[in-house]
Amino acid sequence: MQFTIEVNSKSIRAEKGETILSALNRNGIMIPTLCRMQEYTPTGACRMCVVEVEGRERLVTACSALVEEWMKIRTHSPRVIKARKTIVELLLSNHPDDCLYCDRNLDCELQKLSDQLQVRERRIRGRKIKPRRDQSSPAIVRELSKCILCGRCIRVCEESVTATSIDFIGRGRATHVGTAMDRDLNFSSCIHCGQCVLVCPTGALHEKHYVTEVQEQLSKSDVTRVIQYSPLVPYALADELGVKYQRDFDRVLNAVLRKIGFEKVFLSGAGTDILIKELADAVEAARKNGEKKPVVISACPAWVKYCEQFFPEFLPMLSTLKTPQQISGAIIKSALAATEEKSSVYTVSVTPCTAMKFEARRDSMTRKGISDIDTVLTVRELARLIVLYGIDITNIDPEPADEPMSQRSSAALLAETAGGLTESVLRSLAIRAGGTESDKSAVKKLRSGNPFREGSVTEGDLTWSVAVVDGLKGFEKLREMLDKGSSYDLIEVMACPGGCVNGGGMIPAGSKEAVRQRSRFIYQADEQDAVRGPENSATVSMLYDDTFIQCPELTDRHLFHTHFSKRDVLL
Amino acid sequence: MSKIEDILTRYRSGSHESLIPILQDVQVEDGYLSEEAVVRIGAFLGMSTTKIYGLATFYDQFRFAPAGRVHLRVCNGTTCFVNGSAPVIAAMKETLGVEPGQTTRDGRFSYELTACMGGCNEGPVVCVGETFHTHVRAEDIPEMITKLKVLADLK
Numbered sequence: 001m002q003f004t005i006e007v008n009s010k011s012i013r014a015e016k017g018e019t020i021l022s023a024l025n026r027n028g029i030m031i032p033t034l035c036r037m038q039e040y041t042p043t044g045a046c047r048m049c050v051v052e053v054e055g056r057e058r059l060v061t062a063c064s065a066l067v068e069e070w071m072k073i074r075t076h077s078p079r080v081i082k083a084r085k086t087i088v089e090l091l092l093s094n095h096p097d098d099c100l101y102c103d104r105n106l107d108c109e110l111q112k113l114s115d116q117l118q119v120r121e122r123r124i125r126g127r128k129i130k131p132r133r134d135q136s137s138p139a140i141v142r143e144l145s146k147c148i149l150c151g152r153c154i155r156v157c158e159e160s161v162t163a164t165s166i167d168f169i170g171r172g173r174a175t176h177v178g179t180a181m182d183r184d185l186n187f188s189s190c191i192h193c194g195q196c197v198l199v200c201p202t203g204a205l206h207e208k209h210y211v212t213e214v215q216e217q218l219s220k221s222d223v224t225r226v227i228q229y230s231p232l233v234p235y236a237l238a239d240e241l242g243v244k245y246q247r248d249f250d251r252v253l254n255a256v257l258r259k260i261g262f263e264k265v266f267l268s269g270a271g272t273d274i275l276i277k278e279l280a281d282a283v284e285a286a287r288k289n290g291e292k293k294p295v296v297i298s299a300c301p302a303w304v305k306y307c308e309q310f311f312p313e314f315l316p317m318l319s320t321l322k323t324p325q326q327i328s329g330a331i332i333k334s335a336l337a338a339t340e341e342k343s344s345v346y347t348v349s350v351t352p353c354t355a356m357k358f359e360a361r362r363d364s365m366t367r368k369g370i371s372d373i374d375t376v377l378t379v380r381e382l383a384r385l386i387v388l389y390g391i392d393i394t395n396i397d398p399e400p401a402d403e404p405m406s407q408r409s410s411a412a413l414l415a416e417t418a419g420g421l422t423e424s425v426l427r428s429l430a431i432r433a434g435g436t437e438s439d440k441s442a443v444k445k446l447r448s449g450n451p452f453r454e455g456s457v458t459e460g461d462l463t464w465s466v467a468v469v470d471g472l473k474g475f476e477k478l479r480e481m482l483d484k485g486s487s488y489d490l491i492e493v494m495a496c497p498g499g500c501v502n503g504g505g506m507i508p509a510g511s512k513e514a515v516r517q518r519s520r521f522i523y524q525a526d527e528q529d530a531v532r533g534p535e536n537s538a539t540v541s542m543l544y545d546d547t548f549i550q551c552p553e554l555t556d557r558h559l560f561h562t563h564f565s566k567r568d569v570l571l
Numbered sequence: 572m573s574k575i576e577d578i579l580t581r582y583r584s585g586s587h588e589s590l591i592p593i594l595q596d597v598q599v600e601d602g603y604l605s606e607e608a609v610v611r612i613g614a615f616l617g618m619s620t621t622k623i624y625g626l627a628t629f630y631d632q633f634r635f636a637p638a639g640r641v642h643l644r645v646c647n648g649t650t651c652f653v654n655g656s657a658p659v660i661a662a663m664k665e666t667l668g669v670e671p672g673q674t675t676r677d678g679r680f681s682y683e684l685t686a687c688m689g690g691c692n693e694g695p696v697v698c699v700g701e702t703f704h705t706h707v708r709a710e711d712i713p714e715m716i717t718k719l720k721v722l723a724d725l726k
Contacts, residue, residue: 158619167625180620181606181635182628189621570610570620 006072020062021049024075031075032084032113034201035150036063038511040159046150048113050083051075059083085117092119093126096145102203103143109201110148129176136184139192139208139357139504144176147204153177153196160497162472163306165190177204180570189309189569193302193495194354194504207354207505210375211385217346217375218261226336227257228266228328228405229350231413232500233379235521236352240383240507241393247525251398258399260389264336265401268349269408271328272415272424273534274543275299278321278560279421280428283489287462294467294488297421299323301359302495304564306472311479312566317491320561324412325349325356326365328405329372330559331543335404335551348375350382352416354504355495364562378505404547407539410529417519418470418499419446419453422492424533426457426464431535433460447523449516451497452477454488466490471497574600575611585617594627603634631683639674639681640726641719644698648687651694658709659695660684666716679723680716 001016007029014023019042024031035046042064050059054072059080074080091110099105134142151168154177158164165188169178179188197205218225234253238245254265282295296317298304307314322330332347349356353376359365360373377385386393400406411424423443430438442457446466451474456465467488469475472495496502498515501522509515526532534540548554578596582589590612597608604627613620627633645660664670667680674681690696693705699719707715 158622164619164621167619167621169625169628171629171631178625180624181609182624189619570606571613 003069005067005069008073008075014067016067018067020051020053020060020065020067020071020073023067024051024062024073029075031062032116033063034109034113034148035152037152037155037199040155043151043155046148047087048084050080052077052080081117084113085119088114088117088119089122089124090126091148092122093124094129095148096128096131102146103206103209104203108203127173132176134184135208136186137190137192137208137358138186138361139354140185140190140194140197141206141208142177142185143204143206144178146202147177148202149175149177150201151177152199152201153205156195156199160471160473161191161193161195161495162475163189163191163193163310166196183570187569189571191302191305191309191495192355192358192504195496197354197504198502198506198508207378207381208357209381210357210377211381211388213375214348214377214385215388220346223344223346224264224336225262225346225348226264226266226332227262227348227350228268228271228325228332229253229257229382230325230352230416230500231267231269231272231408232352232416232506232522233350233382235518236379236506237383237386240379241386243393248398251400252393252396254401255396255399256386256391256393259391259396260385262348264332266328266332266405267401267408267412267539268324268328268351269412270405270537270539270543271324271326271331272412272421273409273537273540274327274560275321275324276409276411276415276421276424276428277534277540278557279319279425279490280432282319282321283425283429283464284432287489292487293317294491295319296491297321297493298564299415299421299492300355300494300496301353302355303472303493305355305358305567306475306495307493308564308567309569309571315564315566318564320563322365322560322562323356323359324415325351325376326359326372326562327560329360329365331405331547331554333367333370333372334553334559335547346375347373348377349373350377350379352379352500352503352506354378356505362562364564380505380507403539404543405539407531407537409531409533409537409540410526411533413522413529414526416500417522418494418497419468419492420499420522422446422466422468422490425490426459426466427533428535429462429464430457430459431533433462435459447519449512450474452481454481454486464489466492469493470499471495473497575608579611579615582615584615587616587618590616590618590623590626591630594623594633598633601637603637605635631685634672634683636672636674636681637678639679640723641680641699643680643682643719644685644688645671645682646686646688646690646694646696646698647684648691648694650687650691651696654694655708656695659697659707659712662709662712666712679720 002013004011005014012027032048034048044061044064049062051062052074053060129145132144154166157166165179166177168175169182234250235245238249257265298318357376360371360376414420414424426438439457442455445455446453451471454467456463465488469478501518502515531537593612609620609623613623667675669675671684688696695707697704697707
């Protein structure tokens with residue numbers, strides 16, 4: 001039901017049951033918010049969105065109050081603006097004044113609000129929060145003095161990630177966000193997915209930076225500097241650097257990376273192609289051997305840690321195949337470094353993920369103490385590196401990537417969305433059965449966007465049933481289905497809702513719709529690509545027919561496998 | 572640990588509303604909430620230890636380290652503050668070398684700051700077990716602690 005309410009002496013249409021904020025936004029009236037997150041129930045904690053409602057003595061939070069027919073609202077009256085400004089001033093009263101040195105300088109919601117509300121002097125002085133910098137995690141850094149206690153990270157961690165690794169600790173002025181027993185992050189049940197980083201309005205949470213480390217290595221003349229990047233990176237990077245993405249940008253990026261000083265540029269997508277092929281092999285083998293248990297994809301490092309600590313009983317089902325990043329890393333450190341000392345090859349991987357930073361440091365990912373991947377950068381960090389090296393990306397000729405990993409299929413790009421890896425494996429199975437493409441309508445079902453999706457696809461005379469968990473919120477449903485006796489050949493779990501397109505190392509999408517938009521871009525790119533799977537990728541054929549045979553370490557492909565074990569953390 | 576199991580038998584597994592009563596029982600039994608206890612309660616109620624810790628730290632009544640053999644309560648109420656409790660607290664910190672809520676390394680002492688204990692006209696008040704020390708001054712603290720050491724060593 002629609003009715004009319006009066007806002008700033010003008011009539012606007014409002015829908016029964018919607019919040020004041022949503023009615024205002026739909027009618028082109030913007031009001032600032034801070035603790036609000038789209039698609040989450042409002043808490044009204046920060047009071048930033050207050051408006052004046054005639055007949056109500058107190059200001060009303062627009063994000064949580066519902067519209068009512070009689071309402072006369074004033075959104076920018078002197079009283080309202082003064083209230084909002086005071087809130088920002090109070091938030092700033094104990095905030096460290098180090099914006100110039102802050103990770104989020106020029107990209108900070110608090111800074112933006114303070115500018116919008118024209119806070120130009122420190123009117124309220126509070127005791128500063130004792131600086132506490134938790135650098136214990138290889139992926140995420142917490143800077144507690146910059147936290148404004150909006151609680152967004154806590155809600156994401158509990159409601160979306162379901163790890164519940166952080167909460168408000170203490171009371172009153174001593175309140176802060178922390179883990180169980182107030183330990184450092186590396187002792188906690190944090191799975192390093194980085195969803196909290198995406199929602200943090202200030203610099204209180206950010207990925208651990210390795211840009212300086214990369215710079216240092218780049219200046220050394222006695223190391224071979226190698227970089228690889230995930231299929232999604234060029235698209236995300238274009239967005240971060242403010243240029244329009246075109247397919248050619250992938251090849252521009254190769255040139256950019258060489259300009260920065262990397263000698264070899266590889267595509268992690270080649271590793272994804274290998275993973276797709278090996279997974280298809282594994283699924284086929286499981287069927288052939290009559291195994292009852294499904295192949296559970298372990299390509300999401302955040303999911304793997306989640307599984308290790310919360311559901312160790314799932315571990316035997318997990319595929320031992322490494323993630324694309326680590327498969328490529330193993331190839332680089334074996335094939336490329338066959339002639340030289342492994343320690344003299346420095347490998348960087350750029351991903352849309354923060355958990356990959358953690359994964360690269362897992363014991364099982366190192367050989368004789370040397371990691372296959374030395375440094376993992378997020379998309380945001382790579383953008384900084386490019387800016388730091390003063391490279392004008394609009395004025396560079398495209399170049400191909402290096403052999404033996406110069407090409408990826410569009411299936412590898414597809415794997416960056418939740419459900420994409422499953423689709424890619426199904427496509428491979430279809431091709432093996434003599435077809436070209438898996439059943440369109442079944443695939444469409446796998447793209448629905450629900451946290452839990454399942455489907456079955458018939459290729460030739462074999463039927464494959466698959467399940468996709470899109471964001472760990474859907475995991476409970478999977479367990480329920482398994483308990484009920486559902487059986488699957490292949491299960492994919494992605495920790496971040498939407499998949500890697502919404503990864504912790506990406507540019508914050510802001511809404512579910514924006515994440516969907518990224519997926520749609522990938523689906524479209526997949527449609528247009530000529531090389532649609534590992535089967536018709538020249539790179540994959542060359543790797544299997546030549547590189548792996550030439551290099552003794554890779555011949556039996558055992559380096560593409562790893563192992564997982566129960567992890568003891570405070571749950 | 573078996574004591575915890577005894578306590579838990581009195582409650583229903585998975586009932587989140589039992590959290591505070593359980594925490595209180597455990598604290599009475601053990602004198603504090605140990606990490607093991609929090610983990611066990613979390614498993615029993617199906618709650619994250621982070622949530623339990625977050626909730627328990629909200630309330631002053633819960634502590635996370637064993638109390639000292641002698642536990643002092645220093646009034647931090649308004650009247651005691653006006654009568655000069657701040658220097659008393661500072662002296663306590665100085666003499667014992669620990670913050671409120673912590674326990675000295677030798678396990679003898681711990682202290683906490685409490686709200687009004689009802690001795691407003693006698694403040695600042697420091698309470699040791701059942702004994703109330705009134706009109707306490709900062710300079711009295713070292714002597715008080717020395718005397719209490721004897722009591723602590725008897726326990």
